[in-house]
Amino acid sequence: xxxxxxxxxxxxxxxxxxxxxxxxxxxxxxxxxxxxxxxxxxxxxxxxxxxxxxxxxxxxxxxxxxxxxxxxxxxxxxxxxxxxxxxxxxxxxxxxxxxxxxxxxxxxxxxxxxxxxxxxxxxxxxxxxxxxxxxxxxxxxxxxxxxxxxxxxxxxxxxxxxxxxxxxxxxxxxxxxxxxxxxxxxxxxxxxxxxxxxxxxxxxxxxxxxxxxxxxxxxxxxxxxxxxxxxxxxxxxxxxxxxxxxxxxxxxxxxxxxxxxxxxxxxxxxxxxxxxxxxxxxxxxxxxxxxxxxxxxxxxxxxxxxxxxxxxxxxxxxxxxxxxxxxxxxxxxxxxxxxxxxxxxxxxxxxxxxxxxxxxxxxxxxxxxxxxxxxxxxxxxxxxxxxxxxxxxxxxxxxxxxxxxxxxxxxxxxxxxxxxxxxxxxxxxxxxxxxxxxxxxxxxxxxxxxxxx
Numbered sequence: 398x399x400x401x402x403x404x405x406x407x408x409x410x411x412x413x414x415x416x417x418x419x420x421x422x423x424x425x426x427x428x429x430x431x432x433x434x435x436x437x438x439x440x441x442x443x444x445x446x447x448x449x450x451x452x453x454x455x456x457x458x459x460x461x462x463x464x465x466x467x468x469x470x471x472x473x474x475x476x477x478x479x480x481x482x483x484x485x486x487x488x489x490x491x492x493x494x495x496x497x498x499x500x501x502x503x504x505x506x507x508x509x510x511x512x513x514x515x516x517x518x519x520x521x522x523x524x525x526x527x528x529x530x531x532x533x534x535x536x537x538x539x540x541x542x543x544x545x546x547x548x549x550x551x552x553x554x555x556x557x558x559x560x561x562x563x564x565x566x567x568x569x570x571x572x573x574x575x576x577x578x579x580x581x582x583x584x585x586x587x588x589x590x591x592x593x594x595x596x597x598x599x600x601x602x603x604x605x606x607x608x609x610x611x612x613x614x615x616x617x618x619x620x621x622x623x624x625x626x627x628x629x630x631x632x633x634x635x636x637x638x639x640x641x642x643x644x645x646x647x648x649x650x651x652x653x654x655x656x657x658x659x660x661x662x663x664x665x666x667x668x669x670x671x672x673x674x675x676x677x678x679x680x681x682x683x684x685x686x687x688x689x690x691x692x693x694x695x696x697x698x699x700x701x702x703x704x705x706x707x708x709x710x711x712x713x714x715x716x717x718x719x720x721x722x723x724x725x726x727x728x729x730x731x732x733x734x735x736x737x738x739x740x741x742x743x744x745x746x747x748x749x750x751x752x753x754x755x756x757x758x759x760x761x762x763x764x765x766x767x768x769x770x771x772x773x774x775x776x777x778x779x780x781x782x783x784x785x786x787x788x789x790x791x792x793x794x795x796x797x798x799x800x801x802x803x804x805x806x807x808x809x810x811x812x813x814x815x816x817x818x819x820x821x822x823x824x825x826x827x828x829x830x831x832x833x834x835x836x837x838x839x840x841x842x843x844x845x846x847x848x849x850x
Contacts, residue, residue, distance in 0.1 A: 409434040409446035423547070424559070438465035441823050441830050443810070451805065452834050454822050455812035459621060459653050459769075460684030463725055463734070464823040470685050473724035477717050486513070486713035496719035499726045500681065500692065503662040506671030508692035512706075513714035517652030517678035518546025520689040521615070524674045525550050526708055527693065528613035528646035531700045536606060537568075538599075538614040538645075540575035542623040545615065545650055554615060557623055558788045573602045575616065577626045579762045579773060580781065588629040596635040608643035613674075618664035621653035622814055625764055625771035633670040640673075646697070647672045652689065653769075656680030657729055657824045660739025660767030667766065673697055680824075682721035687712075729824075738767040738824040745828050746770055746820060749835040759784060759845040770820040772842075774800070777850045783816035784848060796848040803841035809834055811841075 412434045422430050436446045441464050444450040456462065463470060477492055484490050497511040512527075514520045525537055539545065543556035552560050553568035574582040576595040583594035603611060616636065620626050640647040649672040654664040658680055661667055665675070674697065678689030712718075729735060742765065750770055754760040761775035774784040774797070785794050797813055804811040804818075812819040822834065 409436075412446075440464040440466070441826050449808075451808055451810040452822075452830060452837070453810045454804075454820055454834050454838075455810055456821050456823050457684055458679075459658070459812065459819075459821045460679035462657055462680035462824045463683040463728060464825045467683065467725075467728065467825075469728050470683060470721050470724045473720045474685060474717055477720035481716050483712075484716055486709065486711070490714070490716055490719075492716045492719040492723060493714035496714070496722040496726075499723060500677070500690070503726070504675055504692040505663060505665050507695045508671070508675050509695065510693040510698040512691045512693060513719070514678070514689040514691070514710055515687045515712055515715075515718075516546075516689040517650075517676060518548040518551040518689075519710065520652065520676035520678055520691050521545045521551040521554065521648075521650060522548050523708055524615070524648050524676050524691045525554070525613060527674060527691065527697055527700075527706070528648065530707070531697050532612045532644065532646060534610055534612035535569045536571055536611045538571050538573055538602065538606075538611060540616060540620075541572050542575065542577060542626070543617055543620055543650075544622045545617075546652075569612075571602070571606050571611075573599055575620070575626075576629055576632055577624070578629065579626075579764075592629040592632045592635065595629075595632060596639070599636065600639055603639060603643055603645070608645070611643065611645050613646040613648050614640055615648040615650055617650045617652075617654065618668070619654045619659060619766065619769065621769075622819075624773070624814075624817060625769055625819060627764055627766060628668070630668075633665070633668045637670050637672075646674060648674045648676065650676050652676055652678045656725070657735040657738050658767055658769045658821075660735065660742055662735055664766070680725075682718060682725045685721045685725075686715065686718035688715070688718035688722055734824050741824075741826060741828070741831060742767040742770070745831045746835075749831065750820060753835065753839055753842060756839070757842040757846050758849045759842055765820070768820075768822055768824050768826060771817050772820070772838075774816050774818065774845055776848065782850075784845065785816050787815065789815070796845060799848075800841050800845045803844045804837060807837035807840055809837040809841075811838075 434446055436444055442450050500511050501509040539554040541556040545551045545554045550568050552563045553570045576591045578591045585591035649665055651663050655677045673694045675692040682688050750763045754763050759774050760772050762773040776782045776784055785797050801813050812821050
């Protein structure tokens with residue numbers, strides 16, 4: 398007789414075998430990855446076929462803002478599939494129109510026209526195309542320590558090592574240093590200096606590149622994978638002024654930071670800044686069906702009032718994805734998920750992480766907003782030497798690998814990048830879940846402490 402446990406083990410083995418034989422995994426050396434076979438997920442947790450349960454402090458790839466299997470979103474997808482599962486983008490469809498309206502109601506300023514894409518990278522691609530056509534210019538400024546996606550233009554605008562194999566220096570991308578006081582490229586002593594010097598550096602970059610050649614400047618409002626570096630007061634307003642002065646389109650990338658992640662509908666709301674274009678994805682529908690987009694200002698939209706926009710996607714505004722977005726936004730509004738994320742960061746996660754920093758010498762800095770945080774792990778607090786070198790691999794990355802393994806062994810699935818662990822759980826995280834995760838982090842950081850000097 399085959400027991401239930403045997404059947405589960407056989408299913409896990411079959412899933413893994415088929416994955417290894419046929420799935421080509423992104424960002425991976427194919428023979429070196431062993432993906433976990435997932436059996437199910439609910440809320441802030443997922444589990445494997447052996448019954449091991451993990452508290453997900455990564456929100457997938459920072460997209461399950463409402464957690465896994467939220468019943469309202471699942472039901473909206475089911476109802477839409479039964480009513481109208483798909484339809485071409487050139488038609489007016491209720492789910493698409495309603496999703497656009499709800500998004501436009503929440504974007505800052507006059508960003509009231511929505512071009513839907515299938516994800517964040519395509520949103521960036523189209524934002525850059527809009528800016529280039531609007532201005533008649535070609536160059537785009539982007540920051541080091543950034544990530545904007547893996548498609549052709551987006552990967553060239555990215556400022557981390559994932560760009561290197563694909564960067565041929567031909568996409569019109571020009572990079573600059575954005576502010577990051579903890580590792581200041583400007584030798585600043587405080588946030589005010591960092592803001593002033595970063596803006597001067599950016600002004601100089603614009604002048605020497607030639608303002609008349611620059612179509613757009615793109616920034617993650619709060620950089621995500623690059624380290625969750627909250628910009629100093631006045632910086633984004635200063636960037637807005639520089640763009641206005643030189644006729645440069647200002648693009649804010651809110652693919653990761655949007656839809657409640659920072660304790661505001663969009664991170665731009667914290668800084669009182671309105672860009673010309675805003676890209677979004679991920680949290681717009683908690684990643685249940687692929688969806689992204691560009692929110693477009695009135696001025697740029699007017700450029701294409703009588704002039705066709707030369708771009709589009711077969712699945713732009715897919716009804717299933719838009720129905721999921723409508724349900725997600727409705728839940729976020731009715732349950733005050735944005736306020737909940739803000740309070741969770743201010744009252745539980747932030748204080749909890751700062752308490753961990755006091756106990757663990759491996760923690761160099763704590764930074765973040767809402768449910769969007771990072772711990773900078775270091776070998777030495779005085780010198781700020783990272784726990785592992787920049788872009789480390791193999792044995793050089795072993796300390797972070799040990800930290801990651803300790804988190805998983807304790808039942809926590811972390812988001813780890815270079816020498817940082819990010820704390821980016823669902824916006825629906827409860828206080829007890831947050832404390833559970835912080836306790837597991839506490840134990841894993843004790844192991845990382847052994848690698849400090």
